[in-house]
Amino acid sequence: MQGAAGPSVDGAARQVRQPSNAKGWRSAKRSFRRHWQLYLLIIPPLAYFIIFKYIPMTNAVIAFKDYNVVDGVWGSPWAGFEQFARFFDNPIFWTLLRNTFILSTYVVLVSFPIPIILALALNEVRSRFFQRTVQMVTYAPYFISTVVVVSMTILFLSPKLGLAGDVTSFFGMHAIDFLGDPDFFRHIYVATDVWQTTGYSAVIYLAALSAIDVSLYEAAKVDGASRFQRIMNVDLPGIMPTAMTILILSVGNVMAIGFEKAFLFQNSLNLSQSEIIPTYTYKVGLLNADFSQAAAIGLFNGVINLVLLLGVNAVSKRVTGTGLW
Structure with missing residues (x-):
């Protein structure tokens, strides 16, 4: 019996040992x-x-070379970390870093909760016509070009020709040059960004709200929960994984704020707050043709974004259990 069973056992062992x-x-x-x-x-x-x-x-x-067009990317002489040292020793370095970080953080802090509030409000509206009308009106600005949005804003805030100038004059105030005052730059940037992107972001949260199990709402009603309590205990936990994912991605891009809008709003009067890393990189790389310096600045910016993304993702997984990976 042992002899008969031996080959079958060996065959099974060989079958198990086959490479997966x-x-x-x-x-x-x-x-x-x-x-x-x-x-x-x-x-x-x-x-x-x-x-x-x-x-x-x-x-x-x-970024690690002294690039010149004649020798090309791989033929240019090696410079090590010289380009990074030039950027760090530049007197404008800390101003650029501060302006970029403050503006990006301001955008994230304001633009993150507003779409959630709008989605929760629309989800509670019983009139389908009103809901779709508000959704269309708030979603439409997303398709407007950044150049058009900036042009509209400049005309609106013009102290002589804009509606803002007419309003201040009506109340007996002096006309304010909003875009000429550095203190208004960040508020204008964030306000236009919220107006342009809130409707689009709210669609994502509305989709997450539609996926919540209806039985949870029925159980909350049976327990006597009010509408506000259902929002706090059913809606918000239901969309929290989606919200955390969007927040992680937003923080991961905190230093990669859009170049176009900041550059178009920028002028010599508000330069102290409107000059950020992307606009400075454009001027160094394309206007001054210092490609190695521009590449070093861009690489430095990308490394900061990567560190922020990894850090926020780790904190989110530890606190909420939700992460990108």
Whole structure:
């Protein structure tokens, strides 16, 4: 009996010892033959990211070189961390860092809760017509070009031609040059950003609210919960994973604030607060043709964003259990 059982046991052991990667490879081939059309569809986006995103990353090496057009990226002489030292020793360094961080943090703190409040309010509206009308009106500004938004804002705040100047004159006040006063720059930037993006962001939270189990609302009603209590105990916990994910992504991009709007609002009078790292990088890299210095500034900015993203994600996972990975 032992002799008869021996080969079967050895065969089972050999079967167990078979490499798992071979089995996984066969499963992958079967999946490819069965769904080859789907795999074919992902080729264009993969090619896009590889060609236009990942391959250009290799040229970030110019941040460590004294780049010149004649020698090219790889032929230019090596400079080590000289470009970073130049940026850190620049008298404007701390001003740029402070302006960028304050403006980005201001945008996140204001633009994060407002879409949540709007989504919760729309979710409680019983009139479908009113709900869709408000949603359309708040969503439409997202499709307006940044250049158009800035132009509208400049005309609106013009001390001589704008509505803001007419209002101040009506109340007997002197006309205020809002864009010429550095103290108003951040408020104008954040206000236009909230107006343009709140409706779009609220759609995400409305989708998360629609996925909440209806039985939770019924149980809350049975327990005698008021409308406000249902919002606090059902709606907010239901959208919290979505909200935390958006918050993590927002904080991860806190130093990558948009260049276009800040540059278009910028003038010689508000430069003390409107000059941020992206606008300074544009002036150094494109206007002054100092490509190595601009690459070093951009790489420094990207590293800060990465550190913030990793840190906020770790804190979020520890506190709420929600993270990007």
